[in-house]
Amino acid sequence: MSVPIMTPPSAPGYKRNVVIDWNNARTRAIPWLLASPLLVYMAVVYAMPVVAMLLRSLNDPSWSLDHYAALAGDAVFLKVFWITLGTSLAVTFGCVVLAYPVALALSRARSTAPLILMVILLPFWTSVLVRSYAWMVLLGRHGVINEALLALGLIDQPLKLLNTTMATQIAMIHILLPYMILPIANALRQIDPSLPRAAWGLGATPWGTFRQVIFPLSMPGVAAGMLLVFVLALGFYITPAMVGSSSDITLSMLIAQEVEQLNWGYAGTLSAVLLALALAMIGIGQLVPGVSNALRTTKS
Amino acid sequence: MAQYPVHTINRRRAIRLITAGVGAPFVIRLAGAQPALPEQANVPDILKGSGEVRIANYGGATAEAQLKAWFEPFEKATGIKVRTFPTADTAKAKAMVETGNLEWDLVNLGRGDILKLMKVGDYFESIDYSLIDDGLGKEYRFGFGVEMNTFAQVMAYRTDAFKGAVPASWGDFWDTNRFPGDRAMYGIGAGGPPEIEFALMAAGVPADKLYPLDIEKALASYDKIRKSVAKWWTTGAQPPQMLSDREIVMTTVWNGRMSALQEQGVPAAICWNQGLLKRDAWGILKGAKNKANAMKLLAYSTMPIPQARFAMLIPYGNTNEGANEYIPPQRLAMLPSAPENKKQLVFSNVEWWIENRDIVQAKFNKWLLG
Numbered sequence: 001m002s003v004p005i006m007t008p009p010s011a012p013g014y015k016r017n018v019v020i021d022w023n024n025a026r027t028r029a030i031p032w033l034l035a036s037p038l039l040v041y042m043a044v045v046y047a048m049p050v051v052a053m054l055l056r057s058l059n060d061p062s063w064s065l066d067h068y069a070a071l072a073g074d075a076v077f078l079k080v081f082w083i084t085l086g087t088s089l090a091v092t093f094g095c096v097v098l099a100y101p102v103a104l105a106l107s108r109a110r111s112t113a114p115l116i117l118m119v120i121l122l123p124f125w126t127s128v129l130v131r132s133y134a135w136m137v138l139l140g141r142h143g144v145i146n147e148a149l150l151a152l153g154l155i156d157q158p159l160k161l162l163n164t165t166m167a168t169q170i171a172m173i174h175i176l177l178p179y180m181i182l183p184i185a186n187a188l189r190q191i192d193p194s195l196p197r198a199a200w201g202l203g204a205t206p207w208g209t210f211r212q213v214i215f216p217l218s219m220p221g222v223a224a225g226m227l228l229v230f231v232l233a234l235g236f237y238i239t240p241a242m243v244g245s246s247s248d249i250t251l252s253m254l255i256a257q258e259v260e261q262l263n264w265g266y267a268g269t270l271s272a273v274l275l276a277l278a279l280a281m282i283g284i285g286q287l288v289p290g291v292s293n294a295l296r297t298t299k300s
Numbered sequence: 301m302a303q304y305p306v307h308t309i310n311r312r313r314a315i316r317l318i319t320a321g322v323g324a325p326f327v328i329r330l331a332g333a334q335p336a337l338p339e340q341a342n343v344p345d346i347l348k349g350s351g352e353v354r355i356a357n358y359g360g361a362t363a364e365a366q367l368k369a370w371f372e373p374f375e376k377a378t379g380i381k382v383r384t385f386p387t388a389d390t391a392k393a394k395a396m397v398e399t400g401n402l403e404w405d406l407v408n409l410g411r412g413d414i415l416k417l418m419k420v421g422d423y424f425e426s427i428d429y430s431l432i433d434d435g436l437g438k439e440y441r442f443g444f445g446v447e448m449n450t451f452a453q454v455m456a457y458r459t460d461a462f463k464g465a466v467p468a469s470w471g472d473f474w475d476t477n478r479f480p481g482d483r484a485m486y487g488i489g490a491g492g493p494p495e496i497e498f499a500l501m502a503a504g505v506p507a508d509k510l511y512p513l514d515i516e517k518a519l520a521s522y523d524k525i526r527k528s529v530a531k532w533w534t535t536g537a538q539p540p541q542m543l544s545d546r547e548i549v550m551t552t553v554w555n556g557r558m559s560a561l562q563e564q565g566v567p568a569a570i571c572w573n574q575g576l577l578k579r580d581a582w583g584i585l586k587g588a589k590n591k592a593n594a595m596k597l598l599a600y601s602t603m604p605i606p607q608a609r610f611a612m613l614i615p616y617g618n619t620n621e622g623a624n625e626y627i628p629p630q631r632l633a634m635l636p637s638a639p640e641n642k643k644q645l646v647f648s649n650v651e652w653w654i655e656n657r658d659i660v661q662a663k664f665n666k667w668l669l670g
Contacts, residue, residue, distance in 0.1 A: 061420075076665040133541075142546045162547065163531050241534035246487060246668060253488050253534065254665075260490040261657055262390060262416055 050275070053268045060265030067269035077254065077270070084251045085277070087168065087240070088233035094173040095180040095229045096222060102177075103184035103221070124178050132242040135171040136162060139243065168244035175239065176232055180225035187221020187294055188214070220290030227285040231278045337369070337612055338626040340605040343377045346431065347600055352381035353593035356393075357408040359386025361614055366408075369609035370601045378600070380593050390417065397423045397586050405588035406597060412650045414445045414583045419654070425584040425591055431599040435622035439647060440579060447579035448601050449610060450617035452555040452636035452645055453486075453495070454575030456539065459567040461549035470502035470574050473550055474521070476528050481549030483525065484542055487532025487668060492578075493657050494664040495552055497646060499525075501574050511649045515660055519667045532668060543568050559615045559634055577636060577645040579619070611635055617642070 021027055032039075057067050071077055106116050123131060138144045139161040146158040161167060191214060199209040237252040251274050258267035285291045355371070357363045363386055371382040385404060390413045396402050398421075417423040424444040432446065440447035457467055462479050472479055486495050496518045497510050503521040505514070530548055533539055539553040540561040558570050582601070584594045600606055604622030611618045611627055617637025618624070624632060624639070632638045636645060653660075 076662065076669055079669050136541070136545070140545050140547055241489065242538070246529070246532045249488055249669065256490040257488055257661065257665075259391075260492075261661065262413075263658070264391065 053271055054275075055268075056264050057266075057268035057272050060268065067265050070266070071269065071273065080249050080251055080254050081273070083247065083249060084234060087165075087172070087236075087248065087250070088230050090169050091172045091176060091233045092226050092230045094169060095176055096226060098173065099177055099180035099184055099225065100222070103181045103188055103218075106181065106185040107188035120178050120181055123174070128175055129238055129242075131175055132171055132239045135167065135174070135239075135243050139167050139170075162243055164245050165248055168240045168248045171239045171243050172233055172236060176229045179228040179232060183224040183228065183294055184218060184221040187218045187224075191217045220288070220294035223285060223288040223291045224294035227281060227291065230281055234274055234278055335612065335628055335631070337609045338605045340373055340377060340600075340603065343600065343603075347596045348378045349380045349593055349596060351590060351593055352383055353406060353590045353597050354383045354385065354404045355406045355408070355594075355597070356385045356388040356404040358388050362616075365610055365613035365616075366601075369613055370597070370606050373606065373609075374597055374600050378596060380596065382597070393417070393583075393585060394421075394423060397421075400587070402585055402588055404585060405590040405594040407583050407585060409445075409581055409583055410650070411442060411445060411447060411579060411581045412654050414581055415442075415650065416654050418444055423583075423586050425586055425588065425595075427584075427598070428595050431595060433599070433603045433620055433622070435604055435620040436602045437619055437621065440619040442581075445581040445583040446598055446602060447581045447619050448598070448607075450577055450579045450619060450636050452572065452575045452577055452617070452641075453492075453552060453648075454555050454645075455498075455550060455571040456543060456553045456558050456568055457550040457571065458543055458546070459569050467550065467571055468573055469571075470498045471504070473498070474502040474525050476525075479550065481528075482530035482547070483528050484531040484533050484539055484548045484551040485525075485529050486552055487534060488665060489534035491534070491536060493653055493660060495576075496660060496664070497576055497648070498552065498574070501646075507574060507646045510646065511652045513652070513656070513660070515663050519663065522667065540566075540568075555636055556615050572636070572641045573644040575636075575645045576648045577617075577642065578648050580616075611637065 058065070060067075102116075102120070106113060106120070109116055136143070140146065141158045141160070141162065143162065145161060146155075149155045150158065195217070196209050196213050199213045200206075204212065235252055236250055237256065240248040240250050241253065251270055255267050255270045255274075258264075258270060357366060363384065367384070371384065374380065375382050388404075388408045390409060393404070393407050393409070393413075394417055396404065414424055426443055427441070427446055429441065432441075436446070440450075455467065455470070455473055457479075461481055465478060467473060467475075467479055473483065485498075486492070496513045496515065499518040499521040500510055500513060501507060502525070503517055505517070531538065531542060533542075533551070536554050536557055539548075539551040540557045542548045543551060543553075544561055544564070544566045553570075555570060555575075558568065561568055582598045584591055584598070588594055601610075602620050604620050605626055607618035607620045607623035608626035610616070611623060612631055615634050617635045618627075619637070621637075624637070627635070633641075636642060
């Protein structure tokens with residue numbers, strides 16, 4: 001039995017009301033105070049550079065919307081924009097398909113859950129560059145996959161796997177998979193176990209239970225995962241450069257090129273487009289019921 | 301992963317950006333077993349002084365070589381302290397001069413970066429050539445900077461790919477009958493302008509008649525090789541990696557990347573003929589607090605012996621020919637500054653490029669995506 005640590009009523013400083021009064025202006029300030037170091041940090045290292053970049057797109061070399069007007073007539077930008085968008089979408093859907101079964105297994109696992117989580121998170125701690133090189137080793141003309149297929153006599157010419165759009169997508173899916181698995185697993189874990197039990201009790205088949213109860217209830221997690229993966233995929237640079245085809249040119253590569261040519265105004269404009277795209281996706285995500293909640297409770 | 305070392309001869313911004321924060325998998329090393337470096341026994345009194353000089357460079361292996369070749373002996377010989385920052389960047393240099401908050405005195409950039417900034421404002425001090433060694437080539441001197449090392453963008457190929465045939469020109473690179481197999485060329489990224497010069501030489505334009513570059517002709521020439529280019533590389537680490545993995549048989553590459561590959565025993569060689577000679581430059585920021593000391597270090601680093609030390613530590617060329625006699629012949633043969641290599645190279649015309657890069661880049665990007 002625990003001894004309640006409490007000031008006796010007679011002692012000075014005793015407060016009858018131990019529930020925090022959130023209507024009190026002073027107590028309401030507490031969370032903000034606690035968060036202030038982080039807020040200051042973010043303002044200095046994140047918000048200020050972003051604002052500086054946005055300003056640059058408007059005032060380099062002089063105040064105008066010229067850079068934005070130039071976007072519409074820039075055939076290279078338009079093409080790269082659609083390539084970036086298309087790659088991100090393909091990777092997002094690839095991740096959903098591969099992540100869902102893993103998330104389901106993770107949410108059901110008891111003693112093996114830490115092990116599964118380890119397996120998911122282990123590659124997470126390796127740099128993107130190293131993982132991209134690993135895919136070069138696997139997919140290369142004289143790489144592991146081609147050598148194995150040749151040795152088994154399944155092919156007699158090495159397949160062109162590396163330097164293809166497919167290679168870009170495979171490698172990006174691999175890198176982004178944890179961002180999909182964790183929110184889905186979290187959503188699945190939060191489903192009240194009495195609901196599938198009730199469905200079963202009412203005569204639903206296991207498949208029917210999954211389709212009509214579990215899957216719909218996991219949607220906020222799926223949507224949250226899609227949002228994370230899509231937004232992260234928009235900014236990829238190294239992976240498409242390493243394993244992709246000549247048409248896998250992303251907006252970040254164009255930005256790097258503009259920066260190198262000292263065209264900071266236009267580089268800022270391209271970055272603003274990328275930022276707007278990410279914000280738009282987050283905005284759309286907020287419209288899906290439960291997504292903001294799923295994002296908030298995602299633990300990794 | 302340990303089987304696939306990546307050599308960060310960390311000379312381009314692109315690589316620096318990419319390696320930032322992911323340094324762990326990189327094996328950084330300087331070329332080969334090192335013979336004893338020549339020592340600069342004494343320096344002219346005019347280079348001696350006191351106080352300090354703050355230098356920005358790109359970090360990595362190049363910075364390591366600069367430290368051993370120049371900064372350490374300079375400190376000892378002159379009494380001037382050297383502080384280095386591995387964060388050289390044109391944008392930062394520009395911002396420092398504009399805000400008057402100068403954290404560096406001397407900065408390692410390219411001639412193009414310096415000329416481009418001088419076009420929009422007054423960002424660099426003019427060079428006092430009275431301090432500079434006479435041996436420094438005239439072609440490496442300009443008003444607001446000095447080029448202190450060279451490197452070459454050249455052809456490299458697998459020596460086991462063509463049954464003994466040896467490619468000797470861009471015409472050969474374009475000849476897929478005599479030299480069958482996939483190629484790689486530089487595409488889109490932060491590694492400089494596209495290789496327009498190579499496409500033109502493949503189309504028969506003589507090396508001394510390249511500039512002004514004819515873009516339409518170059519793109520028509522590129523059309524002919526396009527199908528054989530398996531990869532348009534983005535970062536300098538890719539070409540040697542792809543050669544070593546037998547992903548390609550020929551590529552364009554920065555010469556510094558090749559010596560590491562050759563040391564590993566990969567059967568690959570450089571074709572110096574018709575390569576592009578590119579350079580790094582020192583610039584002194586306008587209003588630099590230690591302007592005089594910066595000038596002294598700049599002068600010291602272009603003296604013959606310091607130049608030889610640098611070229612022996614990293615396979616980049618010297619810009620002072622007087623250095624050649626201090627470099628062992630075997631080492632000299634690997635450098636773009638060796639007389640027999642240098643005479644085969646084309647001096648990249650930075651002045652033409654800064655005027656025309658934007659428009660050329662736009663046309664090339666469009667072609668590449670087309």
